[in-house]
Amino acid sequence: MLSAQEKEFMQWWEQNRSREKRLLSQLTIGLPLGLAFGFPILLAVMFRGWYKNMPYVSGSQLTIILIAVLLVIVFYAIFKMRFKWEMNEQRYLELKQKLETEATLEEK
Template sequence: MLSEREKQFMQYWEANRDRENRWQQQLLAGIPMGLLFSLPVLAIIFTGKLWYQRADMAMNAMASPYVLIVAVFVITVFVSIFYKRHQWDMKEQQYRQLKAREELEAKEGDA
């Protein structure tokens, strides 16, 4: 027998699974997690001036700030979409397991 919470999840997921599978929705919803991964890169680079001046000189000689901005943007987008895609897969797996359990219980109830 499915619990009330499981039934509520199944109703929610049936109504929203297609909306949450779009990459635009995944990007917008996952941006906080993407920033959580990419902003420490900036923090390390900008505080590197304080604790290791030689590495800072080497970084300034090799990389432009535009490359750094693009890299942080790419990291943010990748992590945000990947994170939400993984969450979607986990919810879809849970939904399918509950659906299979519901169908099995219906068959056992008929027999």
């Protein structure tokens, strides 16, 4: 027997699964978390005066570091949201299988 929370999840996932899978939706939801992950790195590199032993970073190196950190932010955001989508999809399929199994047992 499915709990009320599991039934709510199944209804919600049936309505939102295609919207959650789109790349733009994953970016808009995951980007703030990716920024929270990459922003401290950017601050440490851009404001390097607080750490005296840090080697000098020229302007061209700063540009490359900035691009690399932005790529890490975008990758982290997309990867995290795709992983979350896969976990929700797996949970949905397991609950659906459980519901079908219960229905066949009730018929017997």
